[in-house]
Amino acid sequence: MWLPIHLNESSAEPMYHQIEVQLRALIVSGQLTEGTLLPSIREMAQMLGCSVITVRRVYQDLETEGLLRTRQGTGTFVASVQKEDLGRQRTASVIEAVEAAVDAGMRVQLTRQEMEQIMARVLDERWKES
Template identity: 40%
Template sequence: MDIIISNASGKPIYEQITVQIKSQILSGALTAGDALPSMRTLAKELRISVITTKRAYEDLERDGFIETVAGKGSFVASKNAEFLREEALRRVEAALQQAVDTASRSGVSPQELRQMLELLLEGN
C-alpha cells in the first residue's frame, strides 16, 4: 500500500491518509478482506505520530471503508455496492462542480461546457 504524505498540502496528514486509502479501495487496488498495516507500522513507515494514523483509521472505519478486529488488525470492509456507488457519485459531482466553477470564472458558456463534456464522454 503506497501512501504519499505532502507537507506542502493544505490538508491535514490524517486526511491525506484517509483520502488515499479510500481511493485505493474504490479503484480496486485494495479489496475486501485485505489487511492494512497496523497503526504503529504505518506511522513508522510514514514517520508520523501513531495518533495521526489512529485518527485516519477511525475515520475510515466510521465511513464504512475498513473494519477493525480486536487483536487482529484492520481490514478492508466487505464492499457494499450501494455505498461505493454513492461515494463515486459524490466524487464525480465534486469534480464536475469544480469544472463548472472554473468554466464560470473563465467565461466559458454553459453550451461550450456541455460540448466539452459530450466530447469527453464520446472519447470513453
Template identity: 45%
Template sequence: MKLPIRVSEESREPIYHQIETQVKSLIVGGQLPPGTPLPSIRVLSNDLQCSVITTRRAYQNLESHGFIKTVQGKGTFVKEMETVKMEETKQKVVVDAFKKTIEQAEQLGWSRSEIKRIFEDVINMKTNGG
C-alpha cells in the same frame, strides 16, 4: 504491505484526513479489495513519518464509516461494502477533489469561465494521452 499513499505537511488538510481519504480511494477504486490486511497503526505511522495518534484517528474514522474492520489479535482488514455505498463514496471523493481544486483556482484569481476552460483543457490532454 506498504500502502501507496502520501501525506503533505504543507497541505491545509489535516494528515489524518489525507490518510483517510487516500485509503477510502484505494478501497472504492478496487486497489484494496475486501479482506485485504492493512498495515498496523504503528507500521503505517512509521511509513508515513507521522504520529501514531494521527494514524489511529484515520483508522478509527475509516472503521466507524464502515470501510475497515479490526479483528482483535489478527489485525485490520478492508471490509466488504455495499455497491451503492462504494459508488456514493467514489462520487464524493471526486466531488471533494473538484471543490478543493476550484477553491484553489479561485484563490489564485481565476474566474469560473477560466476554470472551466482549464478543466476542459485537462480532459482533452488526458483523452489525447497527455
C-alpha cells in the same frame, strides 16, 4: 504491506486528510479488496512518517464510513462494501476532490471561466493518457 500513499508536507491540506482521501480511493477503486489486512497503526505511521494519532484517526473515520473493520488482536481489514455503497463512495471521493480544487481556485481568485478552462484542459490531458 506497501501502500501507494504520498504525502505533501507543504500542502495546506492536513496530513490525516491526505491519507484518508488516498486510502479511501484505494478501497473504492478496488485496488484494496475486501479482507485485505492493513498495516498496524504504528507500522502505517512509521511508513508515512506521521504520528500514530494521525493514522488512528484515519482508520477510525474509514471504519465509521464502513470501509474498514478492526478486530481486536487481529488487525484492521478492508470491509465488505455493497456495490451501491461503493458507487456512492466513489462519487463522494471525486466530489470532495473537485470541491478542494474549486476552493484552491477561489483562494487565488480565479474566475469561474478560468476554472472551467483548467478543468477541461486537465480532463483532456488525462483522457489522452489513458
